Amino acid sequence: MNQELFFAVANHRLTVVAVDADCTMPFVTSFIMIAPGQTTDVLLTADQTPGHYYMAAHAYNSANAPFDNTTTTAILEYKSAPCNANNGKSSTPIFPQLPGFNDTNSAIAFTSSLRSPSKVNVPLQIDENLFFTVGFGLINCTNPNSSRCQGPNGTRFAASINNVSFVLPTRNSLMQAYYQGQPGVFTTDFPPVPPVKFDYTGNVSRGLWQPVKATKLYKLKFGAKVQIVFQDTSIVTVEDHPMHLHGYHFAVVGSGFGNFNPQTDPAKFNLINPPYRNTIGNPPGGWVAIRFVAGLKQGFGCCTVT
Template sequence: AKIHNHEFLVEATPVKRLCKTHNSITVNGQYPGPTLEINNGDTLVVKVTNKARYNVTIHWHGVRQMRTGWADGPEFVTQCPIRPGGSYTYRFTVDGQEGTLWWHAHSSWLRATVYGALIIRPREGEPFSFPKPNHESTILLGEWWDKNPIDVVRESQRTGAAPNMSDAYTINGQPGDLYKCSTKGTTVVPIHSGETNLVRVINAALNQPLFFTIANHKLTVVSADASYLKPFTTSVLMLGPGQTTDVLLTANQPPSRYYIAARAYQSAQNAPFDNTTTTAILQYNNNSIKNKPIMPPLPAYNDTNTVTKFSRSFFSPRKVEVPAEIDENLFFTIGLGLNNCPKNLRNRRCQGPVNRTRFTASMNNVSFTLPNNISILQAHYNRIPGVFTTDFPAKPPVKFDYTGNVSRSLWQPIPGTKAYKLKFGSRVQIVLQDTSIVTPENHPIHLHGYDFYIIAEGFGNFDPKKDTAKFNLIDPPQRNTVAVPANGWAVIRFVADNPGAWIMHCHLDAHIGWGLATILLVEDGVGKLQSIEPPPLDLPLC
C-alpha cells in the first residue's frame, strides 16, 4: 500500500461562469478541485492550508475513517474549523472500499465550489468486480450561484426564508451549452467505438437530487457509494446530493456526438425548483465529428416511479453480512418545520427578528445545533461536560400520522445539541421516516464513519408489523447516503464498530443549517484496536 501526499491550498480564485467573473473559493485554483486517485489500502495525507477569508474544513465523504475520526472533517463535530491563515493535515487509510467517493468542504456553504472526486481502485494487481474498462471518466454534478454562496446562505439565515436557488446545474463545474455564455466551456467526454468507459458519477449539488442520462446509450450500474452492486442496466440514474454511482458505458452507437444531461428530481413536493438542464458532450472517436449533439429524454421533475424503480434495482453482488439480530431499534423522523427564533438561541442559525417565522428542520423533533467553541469529538474524548447531551430520543416524542395532515402544533421542533450513544459493536437498525410537516420531501440521509445496508424502503408510515416482512437480509445494497422517499421511509442496518462522534444528516445543505442532523456517539470498545486514536497534534482548536 502506498502513502499519497497532497497539499490543498484553499483560496479565492476568479472563475467565469454565465457571462460573469466571480471570486470563488477553490482548492489549488481548480474548480472543481483536484481528483485524488488511490488504491484500496492506501493512505492519504492531505495538508490543507486556508488562505481564504472564511473558516474551512474538508470532509472525505464516505471514507470509513476507522478509528481516525479526527480526520473526518465536519466543523464543530470532529474538529474546530481551520481559521484563515491556518492549516491542518488530514491523515487516513482507505481500507476495504473500492469505487468512487469524493471530498468537500464541510463548513457553511463552501462546498458549492470546494469539492472533488476521490477514486479508489482495487488493490495493486487486483481486478475490478466487473470486466476491465478501456477508459475511465469522472462526472461531478454541481450547482452554480451567480452570487457568493456564503452570502446566499447568510441572507437566508437572516430572514428565515429558504435560500435562493442556484443559477445553473453543472457537469465538472460547467453549466453546458444550454446556458448563456457556456458553450465554450462545455465538458467533452471522449469515447472510442466498441470500447467501454467506466463513468463515475457524483452528485455534488448542494440542494438538488438529479436525474442523469446519456442520449441513445444504456448504462450498466456496477457500484454506488464505493460498494459494488449486482450489475443492472438502465437509461437513467437518480442521485441525491452526496451519492455516487459508477456505470459502464459501451460505445455501440453510430459515431456521433451525444448529450450527457442532468436535471432536477423535485425533492420537495409543491416547492419551487429550477427546471433547467446541464449538459456535457459524449464525443465519439475524434474531434472531427461536429454534428449538433443528440438530446436524450429526461424523466419529468416529479417522476417518482422512475426513482422508485431505480432504487429497487439495487442489490449487493452476493450474500452479505447484515446483522440478523439487532441491539438498537431506532426510529428517527426526518422533516421540516417552522419556528420562531427563540430568545435563547441568538446564534448564527437564528438571527434577525425574534418573532418572524422561519424554516427549521429536525430529527425526532430535535433541531440540531452545532457547538461553536469546541468540537463534539474533542468534548467526548476529553470528557468536557456541557457541550452536548446524550439524550437524543430513540423514538419520536409523540407518535402521529407522519405522512398525513400533521397538526400545526407539531411543526415546531426544539433546538438542541443531542447525541445518541451506541455501545461499541452494537447492531443497529434505524427506521428513517419522512414527515409531511411543511411538505413531504426526498431527503438524502448521510451517515459519517459508516457504510450501512438499506434493507427496505416504502411509502406512507413505516409499519413494524407488515413492513418487516419486506426486509432484505440477504443481499441488500450497501451505501453511505440513502435517499429516503418523500412521504415514505427507509430502514438501514450496520454494526457500530467505529468509535467516535459521527454526524448523520440530510445532505441538502439548506437542511443541515436548519438542524436536520444528529450525532451517533460510538463509545470505545476494549483495548487499543477498539478505541479512537489520539488526536493529531495540529488539530485546530477554537
C-alpha cells in the same frame, strides 16, 4: 444541489457497478438517479455511430415545493465524429430522454434495482431499534425581518430529527468534547423514537411544527446491531431528505411510501443482498430502513440545504 437528479447519455446504456464505493450487482439502465452526497460508478460503452451526444441531468421533483427545473448538459464527442465539410462545425448533438420531473415510478425502478453482488452479512438480531422522524420545522425569530427568517410569518426554516434541530457546538467539536470529557457541550438524551406519535405523512398539527434546538446525542454500545427507520413527515411539506452516516456504510434493507408499519413492513426487507451505502435518500412521504453494526464514532447528517 438540493434534490435528487436524473442523469442520462443520449443513445447510450449505462451499466451500474457500484454506489458510494460499494460494489453492486451490475445492471444496465438508460438513466441513473443520484441524491446529494451520493456517488455512482457506471460503465459506458462507446458503441454508437461516431458523433456528438448530450449528457444531461435534471431534478426529480419529489416534493410539493418550488424547484430548479432547468437541465444541465455536457457533450460526449467521439474522436471520429464527422464535421460539416462546408463550415467545419460538428453535427447537432443528440439529446437523451430523461424521466419526467415527477416520475416517481422511474425513481423507484432505479433504486429497486440496486443489490449487493452476493449474499452479505446483514444483522438479523437487532440490539437497538431506532425510529427517526425526519422533516422540516419552523423556528420563531427574535428579528423576523432578518434575511435568515424567510419562513411563514417571519419564522426560520429548520431541519430536525425526532423534533430536535441540531445546534453545532461553538467551543469544541463533539469528538474533542467526548474524548476530553468536557461538560456542557452535548447531552446524551437524544430520543430513540419521536417524543410524540402522530400521523407522520398526514395533516400534522401546527403544535408539532416547532422543533427543539439542542446538541443531543444517542449513545450506542460498541458492536451493537442497529436498525434505524427514517420516516419522512409532512411538516411544512414532504421531502426526499438525503441521510448520511459519517465514516460508515450501512445496508439499505427496505423502503416504502406512507407511514412505516412495524408489524408488516419488515416482512418485505431484503436481508440477503441489500445494497450498502453511506448516503440514502429518504423517500418523500415515506420511509427507509437501514442496518449496521456500531463500530467507529458515527454521526448522521441531513444534506438538505435549509
